[in-house]
Amino acid sequence: MNAAPLVALVGNPNAGKSALFNALTGARQKVGNYPGVTVERKSGRLVLDDGRPVELVDLPGAYSLEPSSPDERVTRDVVTGKGSLERRPDALVVVIDAANLDNHLRFALQLIALGLPVVVALNMVDLAERDGLVLDPAALSRDLGVPVIPTVAVRKRGLDDLKAQLTDTIGGGAPHAEPRTLETGGALQRRARQIAASAVVSEAPARRWANMADSIALHPVIGPMLLVAVLFVMFQAVFSWAAVPQDLIDSGFAWLEAAVKAALPDGFLQSMLADGLIAGVGAVIVFLPQILILFLFILVLEASGYMVRAAFLMDRLMATVGLSGRAFIPLLSSFACAVPGIMATRTIEDEKDRLTTILIAPLMTCSARWPVYTLIIGAMIPNREVMPFVRLQGLVMFGLLVMGIAGAYFAALVLRRTVTKGASSGFMMEMPKYQMPQLKDLAIGLWTRAVIFLKRAGTIIAATTLVLWLLLSFPKPPANSGISPVDYSVAGRIGDGIEVLVRPIGFNRDIALALLPAMAAREVAVSAIGTVYAIDDTSAGGEDKITEKLRGRWTLPTALAFLMWFVFAPQCISTIAVTRRETNGWKWPAFMVGYLFAAAYIMAGITYWLAVAAGL
Ligand SMILES: Nc1nc2c(ncn2[C@@H]2O[C@H](COP(=O)(O)OP(=O)(O)OP(=O)(O)O)[C@@H](O)[C@H]2O)c(=O)[nH]1
Numbered sequence: 001m002n003a004a005p006l007v008a009l010v011g012n013p014n015a016g017k018s019a020l021f022n023a024l025t026g027a028r029q030k031v032g033n034y035p036g037v038t039v040e041r042k043s044g045r046l047v048l049d050d051g052r053p054v055e056l057v058d059l060p061g062a063y064s065l066e067p068s069s070p071d072e073r074v075t076r077d078v079v080t081g082k083g084s085l086e087r088r089p090d091a092l093v094v095v096i097d098a099a100n101l102d103n104h105l106r107f108a109l110q111l112i113a114l115g116l117p118v119v120v121a122l123n124m125v126d127l128a129e130r131d132g133l134v135l136d137p138a139a140l141s142r143d144l145g146v147p148v149i150p151t152v153a154v155r156k157r158g159l160d161d162l163k164a165q166l167t168d169t170i171g172g173g174a175p176h177a178e179p180r181t182l183e184t185g186g187a188l189q190r191r192a193r194q195i196a197a198s199a200v201v202s203e204a205p206a207r208r209w210a211n212m213a214d215s216i217a218l219h220p221v222i223g224p225m226l227l228v229a230v231l232f233v234m235f236q237a238v239f240s241w242a243a244v245p246q247d248l249i250d251s252g253f254a255w256l257e258a259a260v261k262a263a264l265p266d267g268f269l270q271s272m273l274a275d276g277l278i279a280g281v282g283a284v285i286v287f288l289p290q291i292l293i294l295f296l297f298i299l300v301l302e303a304s305g306y307m308v309r310a311a312f313l314m315d316r317l318m319a320t321v322g323l324s325g326r327a328f329i330p331l332l333s334s335f336a337c338a339v340p341g342i343m344a345t346r347t348i349e350d351e352k353d354r355l356t357t358i359l360i361a362p363l364m365t366c367s368a369r370w371p372v373y374t375l376i377i378g379a380m381i382p383n384r385e386v387m388p389f390v391r392l393q394g395l396v397m398f399g400l401l402v403m404g405i406a407g408a409y410f411a412a413l414v415l416r417r418t419v420t421k422g423a424s425s426g427f428m429m430e431m432p433k434y435q436m437p438q439l440k441d442l443a444i445g446l447w448t449r450a451v452i453f454l455k456r457a458g459t460i461i462a463a464t465t466l467v468l469w470l471l472l473s474f475p476k477p478p479a480n481s482g483i484s485p486v487d488y489s490v491a492g493r494i495g496d497g498i499e500v501l502v503r504p505i506g507f508n509r510d511i512a513l514a515l516l517p518a519m520a521a522r523e524v525a526v527s528a529i530g531t532v533y534a535i536d537d538t539s540a541g542g543e544d545k546i547t548e549k550l551r552g553r554w555t556l557p558t559a560l561a562f563l564m565w566f567v568f569a570p571q572c573i574s575t576i577a578v579t580r581r582e583t584n585g586w587k588w589p590a591f592m593v594g595y596l597f598a599a600a601y602i603m604a605g606i607t608y609w610l611a612v613a614a615g616l
């Protein structure tokens with residue numbers, strides 16, 4: 001066999017391995033300014049100067065070769081060649097953060113002692129320079145006994161040197177040395193510190209700016225207030241900035257629907273395209289601007305280094321329910337989608353801790369809920385200004401988000417005292433440096449989200465909507481019977497059956513109809529309602545906006561109960577599937593689905609009856 005040599009990128013979390021991987025291979029792995037971004041190995045191809053291809057793997061960051069969490073185990077298995085499927089790398093590129101030398105050198109020394117050919121990438125030298133730290137790579141190389149190349153992954157500086165060095169190292173068929181034994185614990189730490197110290201040429205005193213920023217961001221009183229303010233601005237922005245592009249997309253789809261109706265003769269094809277596909281998928285795609293604004297905020301917060309500070313602030317609060325501060329990042333990722341959030345729990349070392357985080361992750365307001373929330377809020381909640389700059393709609397949205405967090409908080413409290421009992425571990429995360437977000441990273445991040453969203457709309461959401469349309473359209477009621485087509489259809493009858501179950505919590509038949517297909521993806525609730533109302537259209541022109549139709553048919557208590565249902569209901573097949581994968585069995589996903597449905601039913605019921613009692 002003559003496979004391409006395998007080279008692995010290894011190092012501490014947040015050293016810039018993925019950034020380097022992307023720069024070297026042209027891949028688009030996610031980079032983020034916090035530890036634990038990469039949790040799986042990813043490989044790509046790199047062509048060396050002598051034309052030889054190399055397989056490069058990006059690994060999760062680790063602090064040492066004694067793994068304490070599942071993602072670190074991946075790294076250990078690859079570099080030691082222990083995993084059953086792993087081919088041992090032919091060389092390692094050890095990535096270290098120049099501004100954080102003594103910490104990162106500890107792991108680097110362990111890796112070098114393995115005996116594989118090693119090239120050290122002394123990354124982030126730009127940040128070190130910014131902080132007034134000047135290093136001598138040659139001195140470092142002498143002390144470590146391996147080549148050291150200064151790099152700036154995000155600006156592609158030093159990459160040519162790195163490739164040239166790799167060509168040398170691999171090309172020479174560098175022999176694998178015997179693994180050396182190494183001092184451990186304190187002794188290793190001391191040696192790392194010594195080597196780091198002797199590599200420093202000059203160092204400016206305190207990093208004043210960052211210290212000042214942290215004394216505000218981490219202040220016990222100002223810090224949390226700042227965090228709430230940031231989140232609040234984010235929600236208001238999502239609503240107000242998105243209005244114009246949303247209207248544009250909305251009119252676009254209305255125009256398309258009208259055009260199809262005009263171009264095609266009445267009948268099966270026309271109704272399928274206009275009422276089914278266009279009305280349904282269009283109802284979802286309208287929310288693209290909001291999703292992108294939301295992600296713009298999340299990406300900027302991540303890249304700037306603020307996110308880990310937020311995690312640190314939340315740590316004490318999370319500790320009161322027995323969760324570790326490490327759970328914050330997975331939970332935060334779950335605001336995008338619970339699926340990557342649940343995968344990100346691999347950075348949590350304690351099994352019970354991790355399981356609890358997985359079980360509550362679906363309560364975070366994932367982006368699939370935004371279309372549902374916004375549609376209902378936009379239609380049913382008046383857009384009054386309750387305070388200067390604070391509108392009622394944004395406030396309700398914020399309330400739903402807080403509801404999800406409160407639900408998660410309460411669930412964790414109960415779970416940690418019952419099914420996932422155990423001690424919790426403390427916060428263990430280094431603070432990343434403050435950074436100006438890279439425009440290109442933001443663009444790639446937004447692009448990725450847009451593609452994911454549109455792909456879902458074009459595949460799973462379109463397919464589910466079409467099936468629903470079919471079930472809603474057949475059989476047709478006898479002519480002149482006066483029965484509405486939806487009432488007479490298969491779906492209408494199934495809806496009637498489900499309605500019996502959900503009438504006690506204030507749901508109507510249209511909601512009952514939307515619940516089942518929304519299992520595929522939450523946004524389908526929106527496209528389903530869009531389709532139901534397109535088929536059941538009583539307006540003359542048939543171009544009423546979906547919001548106007550909602551206003552005519554739903555009461556406020558029903559709308560509020562529906563919103564509350566979506567805070568809790570585990571309506572997403574992918575989340576259930578990833579939970580099965582990450583917990584190795586059906587037990588925990590089944591438990592998760594059970595407790596969340598029960599919570600959804602109870603909370604929606606309480607909301608409905610309280611709203612009715614309040615005379616809303
Ligand atoms: N200024 C500067 N920033 C960098 C450099 N390399 C990486 N970064 C940034 O540092 C952060 C961490 O980079 P990643 O590539 O995600 O780090 P990683 O080592 O893959 O981290 P894990 O996957 O968590 O182990 C990101 O915000 C990058 O944009 C660099 O050379 N200079």
Ligand SMILES: [Mg+2]
Binds near residue numbers: 019
């Ligand atoms: Mg990474």
